[in-house]
Amino acid sequence: MSEREQADVIVVGAGLAGLVATYELVRAGRKVLLVDQESAANLGGQAFWSLGGLFLVNSPEQRRMGIKDSYELALKDWLGSAGFDREREDHWPRQWAQAYVQFAAGEKRAYLHELGLRLMPNVGWAERGSGLASGHGNSVPRFHLTWGTGPEVVRVFRDPVLAAEHRGLVTFKHRHQVDELIVENGAAVGVRGTVLEPSSAARGVKSSRTPTGSFELRAQAVVVTSGGIGGNPDLVRKNWPVDRLGPAPERMICGVPAHVDGRMLEITESAGGNIVNRDRMWHYVEGIKNWDPIWPDHAIRIIPGPSSLWLDATGKRLPPPYFPGFDTLGTLRHIRAGGHEHSWFILTQLIIEKEFALSGSEQNPDFTGKDLKMTLGRTKKGPTGPVAAFMEHGADFVVRDNLRDLVSGMNALGSDPELDYDQVRREVVARDREVGSAYSKDMQLMAVRNARAYLADKIVRVAKPHRLLDPAHGPLIAVRLNLLTRKTLGGLETTLDAQVVRPDGTPFEGLYAAGEVAGFGGGGVHGYNALEGTFLGGCIFSGRAAGRALARGLA
Secondary structure: OEEEEEEEEEEEOOEHHHHHHHHHHHHOOOOEEEEEOOOHHHOEHHHHHOOOEEEOOOOHHHHHOOOOOOHHHHHHHHHHHHOOOOOOOOHHHHHHHHHHHHHHHOOHHHHHHHOOOOEEEEEEOOOOOOOOOOOOOOOOOOEEEEOOHHHHHHHHHHHHHHHHHHOOOEEEEEOEEEEEEEEEOOEEEEEEEEEEOOOOOOOOOOOOOOEEEEEEEEEEEEEEOOOOOOOOHHHHHHHOOHHHHOOOOOOOEEOOOOOOOOHHHHHHHHHOOOEEOOOOEEEEEEEEEOOOOOOOOEEEEEEOOOOOEEEOOOOOEOOOOOOOOOOHHHHHHHHHHOOOOEEEEEEEHHHHHHHOEEOOHHHOHHHHOOOHHHHHHHHOOOOOHHHHHHHHHOOOEEEEOOHHHHHHHHHHOOOOOOOOHHHHHHHHHHHHHOOOOOOOOOHHHHHHHHHHOOHHHHHHOOOOOOOOOOHHHOOEEEEEEEEEEEEEOOEEOEOOOOEEEOOOOOEEEEEEEOHHHEOOOOOOOOOOOOOOOOHHHHHHHHHHHHHHHHHHHOO
């Protein structure tokens, strides 16, 4: 039996972009059907699991830290990182990039503050760059951490949407898997699909796809906000840019839940929507296997400070500018060029205590729980509780008192090729030799000293330079780093109003898209590279654009 209901707008996907679009629609008094293949436990989607980083420009937090930033500098960084070079496919992404940086330098902070979102006082310096002023990377710190992390970003939009549900403006259709967009006379007028059996699975846990019925829903417009492809390794490999990133890996661990499957991209394309830049993607090289997984192949990303010695799978040091936290895709390209799918950090207890952060709301219970006392505990000696747990239980961690035993422990993990102790020792000793002088030709040590010139980094983020083999800073630690799937940078092509575009460049009547499924705006607002703190903001900005355009334009 088929369900039939009507509303002003159908939003497909109850992640952050879908919640933002719905929030803007109900503010205007519009009635929304919010359709999602997962249960109510997954409301907010991937954003719930995030660290809650937000890209802001010339913010009060930056100014208090002595950071001089501007729209002009941020746009230069964005365009240098994006590297837009496709006349047709980058037409709308270029315009979205300019509009988004204006948003980040303008009303973004006030918009979120009015909703109740608050920020940590220190500003992080992510994606420090490829080493050239005109190239990839942030010239200044711009990573603003949400007090409450991803769950709080979700909450400030979820709560008014749930309030609108009580007023009869929002109807949730959980466990409704969209299989088809209904198009009549060239316009999107609804969706059809499969009702899935109820699921009691916890948030993020892979759920059943057993069907129990069908549904058909109609409205004046449809907004697709279904996310990317990061939970679908086969689709990641299918779209992998071999020419830029080397051979597609045989295995990657998953940084997103299994429901991030990319289904709606093909469904929307089949209905007549245009996909652009499908070969652009954002994956991390600092992935570790979660010792307490939630979804299949659950991966956690290390957000490293700049001091760890980075070796490839053969024990050779990565060349400049492939230092921890500098150039994500450049490092990925270098690792894949060697034909390997893992690399290694070698570090000390001092470095892991000060420099290791783990991405994810559940890995930062102090920030996520807004626990000030627990947060201040980070200033005490020792790693955070979650990092300590990975040191004890993580399959990728080795802790030893001397280098020979450390290398033996690294080899015992079973990764191919086996490391040669003398090779690793040469790299460690060469690096340590440069530490003793105030001057050095070692570009990583220069970068560490530059980072410590920023007060926030010196106090809480970057360890004082020291010899790795100095037992006073031990024990020694090695971490095997795996490739980790994360974000889709291309997607459905959209105008600045988030309206989907057809292959001939004309707008698709009644069809809109926002969030990762639209490349966070336009079909690829980031171009080839991301500046970090930009994914949540892209969901917010594009969801807001879709909601406001429809609120204005509907009959």
